[in-house]
Structures are given as C-alpha cells and as structure tokens.
Amino acid sequence: MTAVHGQRRVRPRRATTTAALLAATLTASLAAGCTTSGGSRDDGRGRQQPASPSESLADGGSALAVKIDNARAARPHTGLNAADIVYVEQVEGGLSRLMAVYAQELPKAVGPVRSARESDLELLRQFDRPMLAYSGAQSKLKPLIDKTPLQARPAGRKSTAYFRGPDRPSPHNLYLRPARLMPSAPGSNVLTTGFRFGPAPAGGKAVAAQSVRYPAARFTFTWSRSQGDWLVAMDGKAATTTDGQRVTAGTVVVQYVRVRASAFHDALGNNTPYTETVGSGKARVLRDGRAYDVTWKRPKATDGTTFTTAAGKPMRFQHGQVWVVFAPAP
Numbered sequence: 001m002t003a004v005h006g007q008r009r010v011r012p013r014r015a016t017t018t019a020a021l022l023a024a025t026l027t028a029s030l031a032a033g034c035t036t037s038g039g040s041r042d043d044g045r046g047r048q049q050p051a052s053p054s055e056s057l058a059d060g061g062s063a064l065a066v067k068i069d070n071a072r073a074a075r076p077h078t079g080l081n082a083a084d085i086v087y088v089e090q091v092e093g094g095l096s097r098l099m100a101v102y103a104q105e106l107p108k109a110v111g112p113v114r115s116a117r118e119s120d121l122e123l124l125r126q127f128d129r130p131m132l133a134y135s136g137a138q139s140k141l142k143p144l145i146d147k148t149p150l151q152a153r154p155a156g157r158k159s160t161a162y163f164r165g166p167d168r169p170s171p172h173n174l175y176l177r178p179a180r181l182m183p184s185a186p187g188s189n190v191l192t193t194g195f196r197f198g199p200a201p202a203g204g205k206a207v208a209a210q211s212v213r214y215p216a217a218r219f220t221f222t223w224s225r226s227q228g229d230w231l232v233a234m235d236g237k238a239a240t241t242t243d244g245q246r247v248t249a250g251t252v253v254v255q256y257v258r259v260r261a262s263a264f265h266d267a268l269g270n271n272t273p274y275t276e277t278v279g280s281g282k283a284r285v286l287r288d289g290r291a292y293d294v295t296w297k298r299p300k301a302t303d304g305t306t307f308t309t310a311a312g313k314p315m316r317f318q319h320g321q322v323w324v325v326f327a328p329a330p
Contacts, residue, residue, distance in 0.1 A: 061186045062151065063127045064106070066176055067134040068098040069114040070217070072235065074172040078242045079107035081321070084191055086249070088325040089119060090259055092270040094215025099123065101130075102178065106185045111175035113155065113162065116141065118262050119275040121148045125301035127192055133161070133176050141264060153181055194304025198316040201309050204290035212254055212325045219325055221252045223289040229320065230286055250320025252286040253307070255296055256329040275326045282329070283307060287318040 068077060070088075080086065083100035091097050097114060116134040118141060124130050131151040145152050155162045161180035165173045209222040221230040229248035232239040239247035255277075262274035280297040285307060294315045298305040307315035 061190060062182075063130040063186065063190045064102040064178055064182060065120075065124055065127075065130050065132050066100050066102070066110045066178075067114055067116050067120065067132070068100055068110070069112040069172055070096045070098050070234070071172060073168060074112045074114075075234065076240045076242050077111070077247075078175060079110035079178075080241055080247060081245055082107040082110075083321060084188070085193065086321065086323045087123065088212075088219060088323065089117070089275045090214045090217075090273050090326070090328070091117060092272055094217065096214055096217040096219075101127075101191070103186055103188050103191050106178040106182070108179075109175045109177060111165075112168075112172045113174045113176050114171065116145065116154075117272060118144065118264060119273075119277070121145065121150075122301050123275075123277050124148070124150055126194070126298075126304050127190065130190075131181060133178075133181065135171070135174050138264060192304055194298075194306045195322060196307075196314045196316050197319055200288050200290065200318070201292065201311070201313055201316060203309065203311070204292045206289060207286065207291045208289075210252065210254065210284065210286055210291065212327050221249065221286060221323070223286075224248070225289060228288075230323075232323070248321070249323040250287070251317040251322045253322065253324045254284040254286075254327050255305075255324055256282050257326050259326070259328045277305070277326065278303075285315050285317070 068074075068080070077098075080098075080100060082102060082105040084103050085101040087099040087101070088096055089099065097117070099120060100110065102110075110133075113133060113135050116132065116137045120132070120134075121144060124132060125148070127150075129149050129151055131153055132145075133153045135155050137145060137154070153161065155174060161177050163175055163177065164170065165175055167173065207223065209220055211218060211220045218235050220233040220236070222233065224231050227248060229250060230252050232247040232249060241247060258276040258279070258281075259273050260276065262272045264272040278298050278301050280295065283294050283296045285292045285294055292309060292315060294307045294309050296305050296307050309315050
C-alpha cells in the first residue's frame with residue numbers, strides 16, 4: 001500500500017474573550033504571516049524528488065521541529081494546532097514537554113519555546129536535516145547537537161526569529177516566528193516518519209477515552225463523535241490554544257518505549273530521562289473512536305517508525321494531526 005500523508009483539517013474558530021486578547025497581544029508582536037504548502041504528498045519513508053526547487057533541502061525544504069514548554073504556566077499554547085505531528089516526552093521531575101513538527105503549515109507564532117534534550121537528537125534523525133528551534137541547551141549537550149545532522153536554530157543564533165511575550169513570566173514567554181527561519185512551509189514530503197494514512201483496518205475496540213500518566217503529568221484523549229477527533233486534555237483540563245481553539249488529534253499513538261537515565265541533569269540535580277525511540281515494542285493507536293493494539297519497529301535512527309496490526313498489516317492512521325505519546329514500557 002502506498003502511504004499518504006495526513007491532510008490538514010480546518011478547525012472552527014471559537015475564540016473566547018480572554019484567549020482573543022492574548023492572541024491579539026501575540027499578533028501585535030509579529031511581523032510575519034502564516035504560510036501553507038500546496039497539497040498532500042506520499043510518505044512511508046518514500047524519498048521522492050521534490051516537487052519544485054523551492055522544496056529542496058538547500059532551499060530550506062526540511063521539517064521544522066519546535067521544542068515546546070508544557071508546564072502549567074506555559075499553557076495555553078500558541079500555534080500547536082498547525083503542527084502535523086506532536087510528540088510528547090517525559091522530562092525532569094516527571095514533567096512533560098512537546099516536540100511539534102511543521103511541514104504543511106507555518107503558523108505566525110509557536111510557543112512557548114523551551115530547551116532541547118538528548119532524546120530529541122535520536123528522534124529527529126528520521127527526518128532529512130530537520131530544522132530544530134529551541135531556547136538553548138546545557139553546555140555538555142551542545143557538542144552532541146553540533147554533531148547531529150540537523151539545522152540547529154537556538155534563540156541566541158537567530159534572535160530576530162524569537163520574541164518575548166508580555167503575558168506571562170520568563171521562561172514561559174519565548175515564542176518563535178517560523179517565517180523568520182524558512183520562507184514557506186516545505187510540504188508533507190519532508191515528513192519521512194513511516195506513518196501510513198488511509199481507511200481504518202478491521203478490528204479494534206471501541207473506547208471513549210485513553211489516559212497516559214507520567215510521575216507529574218497526565219494526558220487524556222477523549223473521542224468526540226461530533227468533531228470526528230480526539231479531544232486533548234492535560235493534567236485534567238481541556239487543552240486549548242491562545243486563539244480559543246480546542247487541541248484535537250486525528251490519531252493518537254501511545255508508544256511504549258524504554259525510558260532510562262541519561263548522563264544529564266537539570267539545575268536542581270534531577271536526572272534527565274532518555275526516551276529510546278529506536279528499537280521495537282508495543283503501542284496503542286487511537287483513531288475513529290477505536291483502539292488498536294499494535295507493534296512498532298524502528299531499526300535504526302535514520303528510519304521512520306512502522307506500526308503493524310496483530311494481523312500483520314500496516315496500521316493506517318486517520319488524516320489530520322498525529323499525537324505520539326512516549327510512555328514507559330511496563
């Protein structure tokens with residue numbers, strides 16, 4: 001089967017008064033517009049030739065990955081619904097952070113932006129020289145970032161691409177202007193993830209909700225038949241963006257992985273967990289109100305991740321945004 005990328009869904013805008021004021025504040029700080037790419041393209045690690053010179057790697061045709069703060073003080077997020085993929089990982093103290101990957105649409109702003117972790121480098125190897133936007137990294141990690149085949153864009157090197165919002169205290173107020181890093185959205189051909197999209201496979205179990213817990217964070221995905229999406233909640237509260245939209249996902253992947261201690265610690269001495277995304281294991285895929293217990297496999301870092309049903313068939317995702325939650329394997 002040929003894999004087809006998730007097509008963008010148009011979400012209705014339901015801005016509340018508070019959210020509208022916050023969005024207006026951020027908009028006033030911006031000098032760049034929203035850019036989209038034309039059409040969906042094939043995926044499944046198929047390395048097609050770019051459709052035009054503007055999509056070549058030399059011209060910035062690479063995925064944009066943004067490390068996003070997910071502390072309570074960092075919410076609501078900005079620009080999250082425009083992402084093609086949202087990865088969730090555990091960090092110090094049992095908290096969580098997000099890695100949002102953009103290809104088909106570049107929002108005006110994304111954030112709040114926070115620092116990179118060692119696990120991010122392995123995760124991003126599946127893309128071809130992706131651009132990584134982050135607030136910074138501890139000094140011992142910087143040599144590893146320099147050796148990884150990605151385009152590092154920390155706040156210090158591209159200061160005009162970042163700005164501080166006035167609505168919340170530092171460090172939860174750093175935002176990125178994606179258009180200052182790349183002229184246009186590169187298109188879905190850069191999403192070399194191995195994900196396959198299409199009709200749902202046979203089987204699965206009807207589920208109303210699925211939760212994933214870290215020591216100090218909780219995510220719940222609730223099926224909305226009326227919206228045809230999974231509604232995202234964080235720490236027991238409905239997740240929204242600064243323009244008042246609910247955060248939703250077409251497909252949710254709970255991927256069970258090994259989470260081990262790394263050689264890095266935060267300023268308080270807490271160890272930084274390392275999430276291993278190369279290997280194999282079990283996963284649960286949520287789509288269309290049903291849950292599918294599958295296996296995942298990623299032989300090496302430069303490969304995408306394949307998901308296979310119990311019948312030995314490729315697990316196909318629903319079109320739209322994909323959330324991948326890395327959960328510690330039992």
